[in-house]
Amino acid sequence: xxxxxxxxxxxxxxxxxxxxxxxxxxxxxxxxxxxxxxxxxxxxxxxxxxxxxxxxxxxxxxxxxxxxxxxxxxxxxxxxxxxxxxxxxxxxxxxxxxxxxxxxxxxxxxxxxxxxxxxxxxxxxxxxxxxxxxxxxxxxxxxxxxxxxxxxxxxxxxxxxxxxxxxxxxxxxxxxxxxxxxxxxxxxxxxxxxxxxxxxxxxxxxxxxxxxxxxxxxxxxxxxxxxxxxxxxxxxxxxxxxxxxxxxxxxxxxxxxxxxxxxxxxxxxxxxxxxxxxxxxxxxxxxxxxxxxxxxxxxxxxxxxxxxxxxxxxxxxxxxxxxxxxxxxxxxxxxxxxxxxxxxxxxxxxxxxxxxxxxxxxxxxxxxxxxxxxxxxxxxxxxxxxxxx
Numbered sequence: 221x222x223x224x225x226x227x228x229x230x231x232x233x234x235x236x237x238x239x240x241x242x243x244x245x246x247x248x249x250x251x252x253x254x255x256x257x258x259x260x261x262x263x264x265x266x267x268x269x270x271x272x273x274x275x276x277x278x279x280x281x282x283x284x285x286x287x288x289x290x291x292x293x294x295x296x297x298x299x300x301x302x303x304x305x306x307x308x309x310x311x312x313x314x315x316x317x318x319x320x321x322x323x324x325x326x327x328x329x330x331x332x333x334x335x336x337x338x339x340x341x342x343x344x345x346x347x348x349x350x351x352x353x354x355x356x357x358x359x360x361x362x363x364x365x366x367x368x369x370x371x372x373x374x375x376x377x378x379x380x381x382x383x384x385x386x387x388x389x390x391x392x393x394x395x396x397x398x399x400x401x402x403x404x405x406x407x408x409x410x411x412x413x414x415x416x417x418x419x420x421x422x423x424x425x426x427x428x429x430x431x432x433x434x435x436x437x438x439x440x441x442x443x444x445x446x447x448x449x450x451x452x453x454x455x456x457x458x459x460x461x462x463x464x465x466x467x468x469x470x471x472x473x474x475x476x477x478x479x480x481x482x483x484x485x486x487x488x489x490x491x492x493x494x495x496x497x498x499x500x501x502x503x504x505x506x507x508x509x510x511x512x513x514x515x516x517x518x519x520x521x522x523x524x525x526x527x528x529x530x531x532x533x534x535x536x537x538x539x540x541x542x543x544x545x546x547x548x549x550x551x552x553x554x555x556x557x558x559x560x561x562x563x564x565x566x567x568x569x570x571x572x573x574x575x576x577x578x579x580x581x582x583x584x585x586x587x588x589x590x591x592x593x594x595x596x597x598x599x600x601x602x603x604x605x606x607x608x609x
Contacts (some may be wrong), residue, residue: 222383223328224336225451227358228343230306231375234263237302238292240352249273249284249289253482260482262294266375276464278478294485297453299490302351309346313339318451326363328451344378350566362447364399370523386445391418400439403465404510405432416471417443451512459557460490462551469508469545473537476505476549480533483551488526491553497522498553501532505540508546515540522557529553 230236239245247270251262257281271286280312283291303322310317316328329336340357347355356377360367369379381389394416396406414420420443428436441447462483480503491498502516515536523529533551
């Protein structure tokens with residue numbers, strides 16, 4: 221039986237929340253992110269995107285592109301509150317929900333005796349009524365196509381991709397639309413004269429494996445409408461990260477820190493949503509010759525606040541000697557745990573106090589034990605004496 225998958229994605233989520241809460245911002249370019257010198261754009265409204273602004277862009281660049289825009293600091297708690305309302309709606313339909321971020325998720329409605337298109341439209345209506353915001357929804361028989369459909373008519377989009385539409389509907393699309401093809405792979409394909417999915421369809425599975433490695437098999441199947449990935453309600457997460465290939469190679473640490481601040485915010489949100497803490501922070505850089513370098517730091521405590529993650533990333537990047545230009549910057553956290561605790565050093569004052577206290581207790585117990593033995597001996601001698609008398 222063909223699966224029935226729905227993918228939902230909020231439209232310019234942070235900016236949309238700000239426009240909803242502040243009606244005077246509607247129809248205007250709203251840019252949300254860090255407003256300091258090292259700030260970056262988290263999200264911008266569709267009006268702002270017309271000026272070339274996009275997420276992960278340094279805020280100073282956004283201000284140059286759109287000086288009359290409305291620049292706002294992110295209100296994390298408010299966005300989490302709205303996100304919780306949206307996910308309550310999703311879970312009221314089915315427990316088979318796979319959250320992908322604070323504003324995006326897959327639903328498997330295969331076992332629900334209702335047309336998936338009707339379910340998707342009901343989700344859009346409930347989200348609008350509950351939050352005042354729009355959400356885009358895509359319906360298909362697998363995750364790849366459902367996500368593709370949800371992005372088809374944004375904002376407030378709705379699209380259904382059926383088996384009969386494959387592969388014709390995919391052929392004109394750029395290769396970047398294929399899940400598993402990143403910017404580096406896209407650039408490589410373009411250098412080979414491969415720009416669209418139609419171009420990819422002309423390659424054999426062996427050709428794609430040569431280009432992508434084992435992922436080539438998945439891409440071969442995916443562009444033919446085959447994607448067997450299930451909707452996973454419980455995912456074992458080993459690490460959480462974000463990376464960005466820069467528009468121009470750079471040695472500018474200030475620019476790299478812009479991105480690390482944004483990544484810290486995104487990773488922190490993910491840790492909170494997944495109810496996890498992290499102990500290892502890793503900064504990744506890639507040079508123009510595609511050599512990858514990573515530097516990690518493992519803490520003696522678990523963290524998940526954005527500023528804590530950024531502080532470690534800042535320390536790592538400040539120690540780097542940038543002898544070469546950087547084409548990619550990334551940040552990730554690992555060593556994850558659902559429990560927050562500290563791995564205390566033997567030099568930690570609290571540990572020393574604990575050891576001292578434990579020794580005191582041990583001495584007390586020892587003395588008490590000696591007193592008990594002495595008292596028992598006295599009683600036994602007294603009883604023996606009385607029997608002799």
